[in-house]
Amino acid sequence: MTTSTPTDAVRTAADRLLDAARSGTPCDPVRALLPDTTVATGYAVQSVLTAAHLEAGRTVAGRKIGLTSPAVQAQLGVDQPDFGVLYADMACTQDVPIDIGRLLQPRIEAEIAFVLGADLDHDDIDTATARAAVAQVVPALEIVDSRVAGWDITIVDTVADNASSGLYVLGDDRHELGDxxxxxxxxxxxxxxxxxxSSGTGAACLGDPVAALVWLARVSREYGSPLRAGEVVLSGALGPMTPVAPGSSFTATLTGLGEVRASFTGGAS
Incomplete structure (x- = not known):
């Protein structure tokens, strides 16, 4: 993601979030450290985090879209979604229990995922070109997480914190998008x-999950990091998220797409 040279405040905010992730102890919100609370400043922090993760050897597997629900947008006082980076080590396998100790304050939500078969890096991305780039449609579970204590977040906090990303699970059922x-x-x-x-429909995701994909493709290109073939895109929640407790398990059923499961251990003692 292309940004200008980070300010000291942006670096300090990124360091706070990195320390929380490494220590497993949630931190205070970062908004008070920053010169303003704009989305752009949140992405500046996220960019520093991304660079740190890539330098540490993590690899990008795709992107996630958040804030696709009008109700959540209204709650945070924004009129657009946000996005974060999915790393390869965030992908979890169905029926292999997830160590809850990897997470700080996990919640889970069901989504539709896209696996891209073509790059979306041109300047005329619309519904038709986005649909044509999709190789597979997959039921998914996103385990969202926040490094900010008590989920005390505003828009700049969640954007800075990689859009409150945690882990994700893709179902075994794969489909062509077609019509x-x-x-x-x-x-x-x-x-x-x-x-x-939780329950909901595809229409809860920005009106249409494909519309969410179009938004992400356009804004990712604007930020200098266009979507690439092979990447996974989590398009946004279809219903309310729910807390995750040690030993819990979840199954999401999506009509016409199949199901996806996740279970959690008790974590480290």
Missing amino acids: RDLREVAMTLTGTDGEVL
């Missing part, structure tokens, strides 16, 4: 005892 209308996909997320924890 599917993803707005009509119905999602149900159930818990350990089969109780319904």
